[in-house]
Amino acid sequence: MARRNRARRGKVILVAGGAGFVGSHLCSALLDAGNRVICLDNYLTGSPANVRSLNGNPYFTVIEQDICDDIAVDEPLDQIYNLACPASPPSYQADPIHTMMTSVTGTGNLLRLAERHAAVFLQASTSEIYGDPEEHPQQEDYWGHVNCTGPRACYDEGKRAAEALCFDNLRVGSVDVRVARIFNTYGPYMQPNDGRIVSNFIVQALKNEPLTVYGSGEQTRSFCYVSDLVEGLIKLMNCQPNPGVPINLGNPGEFTVSELAELVLSKVASASTIVHAPLPPDDPQRRRPDIARARTLLGWQPKVALHDGxxxxxxxxxxxLAKQRAARRPGRTRRRPQQPVLSQDL
Known part of the structure; x- marks a missing residue:
């Protein structure tokens, strides 16, 4: 149920996926900048807890809805951010058809909403559109190396299709569209069991469980702290003139998975060891963004070092985790969670 605002200030901005990890940080930053924010989320992977601290703000509204359904917003909209899509393999592979349709049908619905309101539209795409890249680092003009029929295709190809929809709308002049290709992002509000590599390692270390490294651990990733990413998204949304091209947003610092595991263990007083498991299909071997375009067009580059983040x-x-333990009812039977799989995205 939507909570109506009592006043209006700044821009009116819709954030689809606003109760997710990145979306909740974005909603908070937009409110702090003096805007009116409408958070639209179906809570499939987002959580009401992520935006609970914002609920008392009179300029914040929550609408519980799936973007695959028709979307109607009564008040005028100035901007729309589309961050609505599961982003880790356990989440997007749980219902791969819905994942694909979220990127295609859902993005189409939001683009039509943007056209009706003459709103500027930002699509959160992903480094996954590069697949297991044969070019390193990855520049935006690289077309990628993606398995279009593999178990990750629902996400990878869904995001590629969403980009195609966005740029077709831009070319025909129906919507002012911007596209951000987001590389590995981490920070507070990640779900403990979402399967992303940073949250996997931290949770395992805090529970004194073995840190699971898939494959040799020599595959590389680049990790961007969430506040840096949010700043980049806002800069891209407000950039004039429209860049008209996709923009990589990520931290170009490159670390092996094993280096990340050792760094986490160095920061947590843990009895954990490191164990290895088979590499999932189509898992990229190297991942590092070239952010020259973001530096030039947006004046953006990340500030938070991995050590600090x-x-x-x-x-x-x-x-x-301490709050979760305190809230657990005595005598409750707990199911052993399924071992998470590494994720390379939001």
Missing amino acids: LSHTIAWFQTT
Whole structure:
């Protein structure tokens, strides 16, 4: 049920997926900048808890809805951010057809909403559109190396199709569209069991469980702290003139998975060891963004080093897990969680 605002200030901005990990940080930043924010989320992977602190703000509204359904917003909209899509393999592979349709039908619905309101539209795409890249680092003009029929295709190809829809709308002049290709992002409000590599390692270390490294651990990733990413998204949305091309947003610092595991263990007083498991199908071997375009067109580059960002994230998980333990009912039977799989996205 939507809660109506009592006043209007700044821009009116819809954030689809606003109760998710990145979306909740974006909603908070937009409110802090003096805007009216409408959070639209179906809570499939987002959580009401992520935006609970915003609920008392008179300029914030929550609408519970799936973007695959027709979307109607009564008040005028100035901007729409589309962050609505599961982003980790356990989440997007749980219902791959819905994942694909979220990127295709859902993005189409939001583009039509943007056209009706003459709103500027930003699509959250992903580094996954590059697949297991044969070019390194990845520049935006690289077309990618993607298995279009594999178990990750629902997400990878869904996002590629969403980009095609966005740029077709831009070419025909129906919507002012911007596209951000987001690389590995981490920080507070990640779900402890979402299967992303940073949250996997932190939660396992805090529970004194073995840190699961898939494959040799020599595959590389680049990790961007969430506040840096949010700043980049806002800069891209407000950039004039429209760049008219996709923009990589990520931290170009490159680390092996094994290096990340060792760094987490160095920051957590843990008895955990490192174990290895088979690499999932189509898992990229190297991932690093070329952000020259973001530096030139947006004046953006990340500021938070991995060492510092991990400290903030670990502190948040320590508090979150402690609250979960305190809330657990005595005698409750717990099912052993399925071993998560690495994720390379939001």
